[in-house]
Amino acid sequence: MELLRLITAGSVDDGKSTLIGRILFDARALQSDQLSALSRARHARTISADAQLDLALITDGLESEREQGITIDVAYRYFRSAVRRYILADAPGHEQYTRNLVTGASQADVGIILIDASKPGLAAGSDSLPAQTLRHTAILRLLRLSHLVFVVSKMDLIAFDEGVFKRIEALVQRLRADLGIESGPCIPVSALLGDGVTYPSIRAPWYRGPSLMQYLDALSIPQRAEPGLARRDGALVFPVQVALRHAGNSQQPLRAYLGTILRGCMFPGQEVVAYGSGAYARVKAVYPASKSRLQPTGPGGASDPAPTPGIPIPSDQDRPSNPIHAATPVAVVLDRPIDLERGDMLGSQPPATPESSRAAPPPGAPQAPGSSANTTEPHALRALATSPEAATELLADFCWLDNQPLDLRRRYALRHTTRLVKVMVTAVEGTLNLETMRYSNAGKAVGANTIGVFRIALQQPIFAETFRKSRALGAFVLIDEVRHRTLAAGMIREIVRIRDDDRFENG
Amino acid sequence: MSATVPAMAEQGHLLRLEAESIEIIREVAAQCLRPALLFSGGKDSAVLLHLARKAFCLGEHALPLPFTLLHVDTGHNFPEVIAFRDRIAAQVGATLCVGSVEASIARGSVRLEHALASRNAAQAVTLLETIASGGFDGLMAGARRDEEKSRAKERIFSFRDAFGQWDPRRQRPELLNLLHASVAPGEHMRIFPLSNWTELDVWEYIGREGIELPGLYFAHLRKVFRRQGLLVPLSHLTPAEHNDAVEEIMVRFRTVGDISCTCLVASTAATVEEVIAETAVASVTERGATRLDDQTSEASMERRKREGYF
Numbered sequence: 088m089e090l091l092r093l094i095t096a097g098s099v100d101d102g103k104s105t106l107i108g109r110i111l112f113d114a115r116a117l118q119s120d121q122l123s124a125l126s127r128a129r130h131a132r133t134i135s136a137d138a139q140l141d142l143a144l145i146t147d148g149l150e151s152e153r154e155q156g157i158t159i160d161v162a163y164r165y166f167r168s169a170v171r172r173y174i175l176a177d178a179p180g181h182e183q184y185t186r187n188l189v190t191g192a193s194q195a196d197v198g199i200i201l202i203d204a205s206k207p208g209l210a211a212g213s214d215s216l217p218a219q220t221l222r223h224t225a226i227l228r229l230l231r232l233s234h235l236v237f238v239v240s241k242m243d244l245i246a247f248d249e250g251v252f253k254r255i256e257a258l259v260q261r262l263r264a265d266l267g268i269e270s271g272p273c274i275p276v277s278a279l280l281g282d283g284v285t286y287p288s289i290r291a292p293w294y295r296g297p298s299l300m301q302y303l304d305a306l307s308i309p310q311r312a313e314p315g316l317a318r319r320d321g322a323l324v325f326p327v328q329v330a331l332r333h334a335g336n337s338q339q340p341l342r343a344y345l346g347t348i349l350r351g352c353m354f355p356g357q358e359v360v361a362y363g364s365g366a367y368a369r370v371k372a373v374y375p376a377s378k379s380r381l382q383p384t385g386p387g388g389a390s391d392p393a394p395t396p397g398i399p400i401p402s403d404q405d406r407p408s409n410p411i412h413a414a415t416p417v418a419v420v421l422d423r424p425i426d427l428e429r430g431d432m433l434g435s436q437p438p439a440t441p442e443s444s445r446a447a448p449p450p451g452a453p454q455a456p457g458s459s460a461n462t463t464e465p466h467a468l469r470a471l472a473t474s475p476e477a478a479t480e481l482l483a484d485f486c487w488l489d490n491q492p493l494d495l496r497r498r499y500a501l502r503h504t505t506r507l508v509k510v511m512v513t514a515v516e517g518t519l520n521l522e523t524m525r526y527s528n529a530g531k532a533v534g535a536n537t538i539g540v541f542r543i544a545l546q547q548p549i550f551a552e553t554f555r556k557s558r559a560l561g562a563f564v565l566i567d568e569v570r571h572r573t574l575a576a577g578m579i580r581e582i583v584r585i586r587d588d589d590r591f592e593n594g
Numbered sequence: 595m596s597a598t599v600p601a602m603a604e605q606g607h608l609l610r611l612e613a614e615s616i617e618i619i620r621e622v623a624a625q626c627l628r629p630a631l632l633f634s635g636g637k638d639s640a641v642l643l644h645l646a647r648k649a650f651c652l653g654e655h656a657l658p659l660p661f662t663l664l665h666v667d668t669g670h671n672f673p674e675v676i677a678f679r680d681r682i683a684a685q686v687g688a689t690l691c692v693g694s695v696e697a698s699i700a701r702g703s704v705r706l707e708h709a710l711a712s713r714n715a716a717q718a719v720t721l722l723e724t725i726a727s728g729g730f731d732g733l734m735a736g737a738r739r740d741e742e743k744s745r746a747k748e749r750i751f752s753f754r755d756a757f758g759q760w761d762p763r764r765q766r767p768e769l770l771n772l773l774h775a776s777v778a779p780g781e782h783m784r785i786f787p788l789s790n791w792t793e794l795d796v797w798e799y800i801g802r803e804g805i806e807l808p809g810l811y812f813a814h815l816r817k818v819f820r821r822q823g824l825l826v827p828l829s830h831l832t833p834a835e836h837n838d839a840v841e842e843i844m845v846r847f848r849t850v851g852d853i854s855c856t857c858l859v860a861s862t863a864a865t866v867e868e869v870i871a872e873t874a875v876a877s878v879t880e881r882g883a884t885r886l887d888d889q890t891s892e893a894s895m896e897r898r899k900r901e902g903y904f
Contacts, residue, residue, distance in 0.1 A: 088606060088607045089607060089610075090606065090607040090610045090611070160765075162747045163746055163790070165790070165792045172795075174790055186767055189769070190767040190768055193768075193769045193770045328617070328620050328621065328624055329620050329623055329624045331657065334657055343652060343657070345620050346620075347613065372652070372653075374651070374652050374653045376616045376649055377609060377612055377613070377648065379651035379654075380651075380653065381651065381656065382656065414610075414613060415613060416613050416616040416617055416649070418651065418652050488767045502772050502774060559771075562769060562770050564767075564769050564772045564774070568776065571774075571776045571778060572766070573766045573767050573774065576767065
């Protein structure tokens, strides 16, 4: 059974909570005590007209949220269908909680965007989608979810009018084209009545597509959402999470490196290079954590309490053993001591040179209709051929998360994979106007929920790729080390240049 | 065991959950100066300890566990669970640090309404005292988001201020796996590596890995009586009153906590596979079936969490 992560974006008024309640109800993920708690819960919002359960109440967790009748924070829900295990992140829709949508979406494979069919403008034939829908779509696009599905909700309130739905569907098509989002379904639903959510709609016989859950169950999703890359493809990328200097015993001193393989595979005998120092070594042994064979170790244990036996390092004759693939947590032992710490990275190829990756087109942030530069993804083959690049200056999309505004005079910390480096934001190139969905470069202050593009200078290089190539190698957060706050989420647009003195030297 | 536990190929979700949890546990070891793992002997903490051991292992060679094991003993715990806790802690060669609610009562920092009152809420005080005296800056625990509404909004790295308080508005945004644990002195981080697991995942994983649990989790004969629709175990802390009808039936615990507030479910599930089958079709949540205190108010867990409860 595979795991699929979803995020729903939409405001309370769009019927998002009811949709989630319906999904959980149909999946039998709600249990009798939860249903009876719904009738105990006091809530300002009214129970639906025909006195059915208010399914929306299931998802409003915190007291302050119930009092205000809105969703503030991301809530996570768990359910299973016949074929999949799902994690659904229920994110708030209000503009003032944009940051929660951004962080919730960062882990999701699929975004579900709700459009309320009963909105007066849409029903009356407006020629644009609500501003909020544009904003949610743009944010999910910025975070590069592999699939976006549009759900046209509250169809019961417009009597399942095919004409209204078709008009909304056409607007969605235009939005997809504008933002360069690959095609995907637009599904009419009534979460209240259960139409089109899990089961096909009986009240909209003119709709021939899948229900929402039929669509989701049929999706195929790559592990860890590395676009275009299967688990086995690509050169090895292994960020060191923990460096253990004394992993062995007194007879066999040993260094071990713990971490999760980010891309490619690892096997004994493989030649690896430490990014940064440029030192080469061979992999002596790689132990997947899932295959650890645990034995009692202490005096209460059943096994021999004698001194710890020697560590079974495979001899050269044992090679090659099965390669261990990406997304696997492992412990690695190398054949020689090299300078390698938490935050460093091991690769099977040296880092890419700036020339080899400069050809990538600027990434597709929300742009004006009609621009075509961002409608094609860079081909996966290029990602196969290149490794992360040493970066000391970045151009990045960001969402500012903290209540204290950006201060260009201050030094912050940047966390990328397991690496923490000092940085300064050198310039704000533009901020996104959420009303017009256009960037302006007027020197607007950057505060909570601001989305924009900034330029960052790094004190030490990170080994990165653009976010469009890799979410894991293209994402970072900014941290205020004095206040211990997470300030901003960053998505790398472009690795600007490499200073000559930091250029990686291939020994 | 192999008869009902799905084959490896069908357990992709367990591997992905395991990988996520191990990455989180290693992150705690890398970032916290004095990390601890809350180990009560209950099933979630047994799974958490198992994952922590797998995270620090070279094949068959276990590395020293870089965490202290921590438990808050209310003095009202099931003796067999305490024995299990001590035995497993010794087996894995870890240091076990126990905070005692009775010691807090003796010290005067905890006052109960009456001698038999539930000590569940008082645990928070003792826990904070234990954290302060041990200087712990990161506490891992086996709480899951599917347990309860306010937990559904919990971060993986959950920030607690100098008073140990949880404030939903001060939680840190978590982008991808870029979690950060740095705190000011006196503050600490609570970390929930099993956040994305469900009760069923936990049981499937216990079956897959052969994780040992206290016998209370499996069906056994026990004297019980019914109160507020719940099955209460007959004990010196939960005595029957004159109109309670005591009966002896086959039961098991779905959660194991303080005796005074943990209830039973009627069950004949004597093996992990049978428990998995039962969990898959359960019609009541884990806490709903078994906790006397959570029903008190719709927001009772949220209020207790604000006060430093796990």
